[in-house]
Amino acid sequence: MYRYDGFDAKFVAERAAQFRRQVTRRLAGELTEDQFRPLRLMNGLYLQLHAYMLRVNVPYGTLSSKQMRTFAHVARTYDKGFGHFTTRQNIQYNWIKLEQAPDIIKELANAEITSIQSSGNCVRNITSDQYAGCAKDELSDPRIYCELLRQYSFLHPEFSYLPRKFKIAVTGSPNDRAAVAVHDIGLRMHRNEQDEIGFEVLVGGGLGRTPYIGQTIRNWLAPEDLLSYVEAILRVYNMQGRRDNIHKARIKIIVNQMGIDKYRELVDKEWEFTKNGALKVPDDEIERIRAYFAPPAYERLQDLTAELAVARKADRAFDRWLRGNVIEHKVPGYAIVNVSLKAPGRVPGDITADKMDAVADIADKYSFGEIRVSHRQNLVLVDVKQSDLQQLWRELFALELATPNLGLLSDIICCPGLDYCALANARAIPIAQDISHAFSDLDELQRIGHFTINISGCMNACGHHHVGHIGILGVDKRGEEYFQLTLGGSSDQQASLGDRLGPGLPQAEVPGAIRKIVDTFLKRREHEERFIDTYRRVGIEPFKEAVYGSESQAA
Amino acid sequence: MALIKDGKLVTDPFVDASGPEALPPTGPVLVTYDQWQAERAALLARGTPLGIRLHSDQPPELIAADLRHFALVALEFPKFRDGRAYSYARLLRERYGFTGELRAVGDVLLEQLFFMLRTGFDAFDVQGADPLGSYRTALGDLSVWYQPTGDGRPTAMQLRRKH
Amino acid sequence: MSQMIIANRLIDGLVVFLVSGGQWDTAIAQGALIEEDSEAQRLLEVAKQDQARCLVIDPILIQVRVENGQVRPTEIREVIRAFGPTIRTDLEDTGPAVVISREADRRADGAGHLRRSTKE
């Protein structure tokens, strides 16, 4: 993975020192909260319901075992002993003290971790495919370009005060695991007719109050032009994006207001000037970064299909886990192992400091010391020898990190909601807990098959509710928490936004409604169809009727 | 209010004529874009240095063809959060080749000094007890840059490739 | 119904309540119960001075009720601020979950009440 050189290290050290001065001035009363707020936000420090919350970047979801131990150390020393992995592949701490924040940021900097631009109206942490570099279906490694963009975006002098936040995601595989279509800029790597690898560029996707699927602004972009083209998109947005209304300030609004063709025209006009300038990425820089992502020292191995089959036969639980959470690797004899943070009744994405340390040890032992974070709030060990799988499984099992539910109904995405978040309308976590508790029978989960439930505590949609097969949105109805359900959302290469099922439900009725939706699906399902396919075939009506009764037809 | 230019505290030679008062008969003046539109000939006939102040919704494209007439362009930050002027500054310097004084006015926070310096500002209309002290502190904040802009500071990438 | 003043303390961000002596305390039980509107406005001014002095952030008035000798905000959001997250730890397969609340006993009270009140 990428390692800081002298420049990167100096940059984060200077930035940490600058933040310390700012905090000192705030505590001494030289800065008002209004003046200080944007400064702390640019360093990922929010004020939430209970205390300050620190959001720390995991650039494109990749971290080393050493960095994971640093996360554990911060959780233990400065917080209540746990952290929360988010849908943006970041980690959040919930009880940070302002007076200690500079120390934390310095400790993180020593481990090559930052919280720079994890908040604010700037380019946020670049996200990507959690299997990057290892997936069998991958065309090219997206992390090289993520890293290029990470450096390019850090404290960009022109784009640190954009109209609103700006999120970029990159996928190097045709099977989109990074949800690029719901980002301000989505980059999809593919080959052009000359067989060269480049990017399809999507712009204007996003969730929140007004969700949009991104539109293609450019079919193919050469890697050397990546920065100049992104700069053109950002410059047009910085000058034309709305600043009069925070709810209309994201790029998706302006793109959809003026139309993608007009936006493209403005970007192309801008790009003419900058295309061949200082932003052209030299091949040697791409190669310099690529070298950091060179494959680890894989052994020459054979796939262990036969041996594993024997082990699976002997142990049903192992078999289930293998089928559920383990994915094919591009290198024979290796496998990608998903570590579920979704045990029934647990808080999705939460993990204790002790378990962080344990995962770090396991990564050292079995996966070249590297760990990934997925936007579905799980962890991944990407380079595990197939011959180690059974032993690894035993160790994860003992840690309650082996729930074999990847991509199944209880693998729920869930934002912190009103239990932590100052913007929330309703609590999201108890809903996730209730649902995963109600659907904890593994045979049943497997029968139901691939299913995503995404929960957000408010319109800001951090829990990606619009693109869950079932989306659950917390709303405030005269001081009571209600939940609005949407069906049919998806964030993969066939991204779609969910349709509203009907009036909001009180918390206690949500698990029952999910049960009815699942029962209806099982009745209507043909062959081994996934829920989303059945839904697309039969439409929303049968589900409406199941949840609200037949009078909903009349209404 | 104090004016810092090229790192020094200076007295502003320009009289702000954007208010309702009549233009002073002689000397450098700072006018709005509307005034420039309405009184172009008279302003040019004065024969004294001319400055123009652009609001954040007035892109520099509006004055690109007239730039040779201006010794000063003042770009407004109505709120420190409104970052349009950063793009305007770069366009003025890097695309339209403006070499006169580029001044940040309005809600100018020295916490953002480097963003301004790097996009091409060289003068800052600032408040506070010790503006020059704050300016110097801010100047010491950072020394590594990742983005190439017109200010010529070498980026990390450029320095790496030299080695 | 009574009122109380709630804020976050600048130095550590913790939720604090204005005490009758003019100090701030992290326990809602210590907070000054305010009965009169005029008194509420007067104390809010005091609290805002503490904001200007960089002691607290965003002081606001909230409605509270005294139930069985315990003070509880009427709004869910403020209940959660006062007593901590309501994450469930009572499900049999939840196991010994992480300690979430500022104090376990507060959570037991706060969360228990909260869940019942929303289900009713």
Ligand code: SF4
């Ligand atoms: S979706 Fe709303 S409640 Fe959930 S984390 Fe985002 S802002 Fe907070």
